[in-house]
Amino acid sequence: MPISAELSNRLAGSLEEIVEHFGTPFHLYDEKGIRENGEALIRAFEEVESFREYFAVKALPNPTIMKIMQDLGFGFDCSSIAELLLSRQIGASGEQIMFTSNNTSAAEFAVAEADGGCVLNLDDISLIDKVPRMPELICFRYNPGERRSGNSIIGNPIEAKYGVAHDQLLEAYQKAMQRGARRFGLHTMLASNELNHAYMVETARMLLDRVVSLSEKLGIQFEFINIGGGLGIPYRPQEKPLDIVSMGREIADLFRSFKAHHGYAPKLFLESGRYITGPYGVLITRAINRKEIYRTYVGVDSCMSSLMRPGMYGAYHHISVLGKQGEQETVDVVGSLCENNDKFAVQRPLPAIQDGDILIIHDAGAHGHAMGFNYNGKTRPKELLLRSDGSVDLIRREETIDDIFTTLNFEPDRFIPG
Incomplete structure (x- = not known):
C-alpha cells in the first residue's frame, strides 16, 4: 500500500537532497515508523501474560535495524549460520534467539550450540539423532498437513517441506526426552503475508489444542507456543490491513480460557519480520530510459536483484513518482537484467x-x-536509515564489482582421483 502520509511528506521535503548525496539506487528505512509499529504490536498483545516477538532476521538482516528490534525488547528468529552470528554480534544470546532451520547441517548445529546456545526449533523428527548435544529446552515445528490450509507463498501444508507431521509429533517429543530434553515448546508456520486475523487466531487455537493432547500423553507442560510469522501487510492500495488489535484480543481470550482449565498458560511467541519493517522501507531508483515498442517501458537504474518479489511471486509493489501526480499513462517499469520478469x-x-x-x-x-x-x-x-530526527545514515554500503570477484581470488587446488 502507499507509504504513510507522514513518511511521504518527510520524503517529499528531503528526498532530492538524499538522492543528490547518496546517489541511486538505494533502500531507505524509516526508523520512526518501525519503532512505532513495533510498539503497537506489543500493545496489541499486552493482555497475554507472557508475550514476546522474535524478529525474523531473514526479512531485513542489517545490524542497525536489529538493534532497533533489541531496543523494543524483541528476540531474533534465525534460520542460518549468518543470521545466528548477526544476532550474537549485537549482543543477543541464549533464549533471546530461536533457531528454526530445515535440512540442518552439522555445521549449523555446531554454531547454534555455541556462544550460549539458543532455543532450538527442530523441523524434522530425523534431526533429533543429529543434534550433537540435546539442549534442555527443545521445540518442534508442527506441520498439520490436511488439517489446515496454507496460502500461495508457503503453499498447502501437505506439499510444504517444513515441519514435523501430525502423526510424528508425539514420537518426536518422546525421542527428545530420551536424549535429555526437559523443557518444551511448540511452533508452527503455515502461511505468509496473511491478512485475515482469524486465520492466525485459529493457528493459536490449534497449537493450544496440541499442547493439551501432548501434555496428557507425555506428562509434561509446555513453556511456550510460537504461532510463527506470516502476519501480512496490504501491498495493494485497496487491501485492508491486518486487524492486529482484534487478533491480540481474541488470542488473549484463548489463553485466559486455557489457564482457567489447566491452571497455567504457556508463553506466546511470534516471529514477525515483514509485518514489522515491510511498510517502512522503500527502494529509491531513477528513471534512465524510455522505450516505445509494443508497450511503453520505463527503464530504471535498479533491477530485480534489488527487489525480486515482483519477479518471483508476481507481487505488487506500489510506485509513486516524486513530485508528479495527475494525468497518467500505462507503462511497464523494468530493470536491465537479461530476464523478461525483471519488472517492478x-x-x-x-x-x-x-x-x-x-x-x-x-x-x-x-x-x-x-x-x-x-x-x-x-x-x-x-x-540507508531515515532517523527519527530527519538525519539519514548509511547502514550498508553498495556492493562493488570487486566484491563479486572476491571469490575468484583463491589458492589453486587440484585433485586427481585414483
Whole structure:
C-alpha cells in the first residue's frame, strides 16, 4: 500500500537532497515508523501474560535495524549460520534467539550450540539423532498437513517441506526426552503475508489444542507456543490491513480460557519480520530510459536483484513518482537484467515519467535487499536509515564489482582421483 502520509511528506521535503548525496539506487528505512509499529504490536498483545516477538532476521538482516528490534525488547528468529552470528554480534544470546532451520547441517548445529546456545526449533523428527548435544529446552515445528490450509507463498501444508507431521509429533517429543530434553515448546508456520486475523487466531487455537493432547500423553507442560510469522501487510492500495488489535484480543481470550482449565498458560511467541519493517522501507531508483515498442517501458537504474518479489511471486509493489501526480499513462517499469520478469510493475498507470525522475517503490522494507542476488554481475544497492530526527545514515554500503570477484581470488587446488 502507499507509504504513510507522514513518511511521504518527510520524503517529499528531503528526498532530492538524499538522492543528490547518496546517489541511486538505494533502500531507505524509516526508523520512526518501525519503532512505532513495533510498539503497537506489543500493545496489541499486552493482555497475554507472557508475550514476546522474535524478529525474523531473514526479512531485513542489517545490524542497525536489529538493534532497533533489541531496543523494543524483541528476540531474533534465525534460520542460518549468518543470521545466528548477526544476532550474537549485537549482543543477543541464549533464549533471546530461536533457531528454526530445515535440512540442518552439522555445521549449523555446531554454531547454534555455541556462544550460549539458543532455543532450538527442530523441523524434522530425523534431526533429533543429529543434534550433537540435546539442549534442555527443545521445540518442534508442527506441520498439520490436511488439517489446515496454507496460502500461495508457503503453499498447502501437505506439499510444504517444513515441519514435523501430525502423526510424528508425539514420537518426536518422546525421542527428545530420551536424549535429555526437559523443557518444551511448540511452533508452527503455515502461511505468509496473511491478512485475515482469524486465520492466525485459529493457528493459536490449534497449537493450544496440541499442547493439551501432548501434555496428557507425555506428562509434561509446555513453556511456550510460537504461532510463527506470516502476519501480512496490504501491498495493494485497496487491501485492508491486518486487524492486529482484534487478533491480540481474541488470542488473549484463548489463553485466559486455557489457564482457567489447566491452571497455567504457556508463553506466546511470534516471529514477525515483514509485518514489522515491510511498510517502512522503500527502494529509491531513477528513471534512465524510455522505450516505445509494443508497450511503453520505463527503464530504471535498479533491477530485480534489488527487489525480486515482483519477479518471483508476481507481487505488487506500489510506485509513486516524486513530485508528479495527475494525468497518467500505462507503462511497464523494468530493470536491465537479461530476464523478461525483471519488472517492478506491469501495465501500471503512472504519471508520465521522464529520464531523471525519481521513483519510490513502496513496501520494500522486508524481503527486498535481503533477497538480492548477483545475476549478470549486478551489484546490490546501499541501505540507508531515515532517523527519527530527519538525519539519514548509511547502514550498508553498495556492493562493488570487486566484491563479486572476491571469490575468484583463491589458492589453486587440484585433485586427481585414483
